[in-house]
Amino acid sequence: MFKLPVCPYCRTVYRYNRVRKIELKEKTKGCYHCKKEFKIERFKGFFVLGAVVFVLAVATNLFLLNSLETLNLTPLLVFTVIYVILGLICIPFFINFKKSENKSRKK
Numbered sequence: 645m646f647k648l649p650v651c652p653y654c655r656t657v658y659r660y661n662r663v664r665k666i667e668l669k670e671k672t673k674g675c676y677h678c679k680k681e682f683k684i685e686r687f688k689g690f691f692v693l694g695a696v697v698f699v700l701a702v703a704t705n706l707f708l709l710n711s712l713e714t715l716n717l718t719p720l721l722v723f724t725v726i727y728v729i730l731g732l733i734c735i736p737f738f739i740n741f742k743k744s745e746n747k748s749r750k751k
Contacts, residue, residue, distance in 0.1 A: 646734075646737050646738075647729075647737060648660060648663060648737060649736075649739050649740055649741045650737050650741065651675040651677065651678060651680070651682065651741060652682050652741050652742060652743045653675060653680045653743065654677050654678040656675060656677040656678070658678070658741075660736050662676075662738055663736035663750060664736055665680070666684060666739070671683065672684065673741075678693060679690060680744075682741045682742060682743055682744055683741070683742045683743070683744050684739060684740075684741060685739070685740040685741055685742050686738075686740075687739070688703045688740075688749050689738030689739055690735070690738060692738060693731055693734060693735065693739060694731070695744060696731075697727050697730070697731035697742075699727065700727050701723065701724045701727040701728075702715070702721045703722065704727070705720050705724065707746055708720060710724065717736060
């Protein structure tokens with residue numbers, strides 16, 4: 645799952661900056677190389693990414709709570725913010741492109 649998305653038709657790799665520019669509300673997008681339209685699949689990837697970030701943040705915070713005797717909330721907050729920022733940076737790696745089912749009927 646940790647890879648940049650590719651066009652399902654011509655297998656053109658979308659670079660990090662192009663994937664970041666795709667707006668969250670977009671459901672479909674046209675390939676810049678072959679001009680065919682594909683669907684953007686986010687939610688399954690976002691769920692996995694969110695779960696990984698959550699587990700890492702909780703595990704790190706529990707480790708800090710058990711290992712440091714004099715602890716204030718600052719290190720816990722710092723590590724949680726770091727994991728959230730890393731999760732936001734990794735979003736393009738968890739987006740997939742799927743072929744569109746164009747069911748146009750000829751009359």
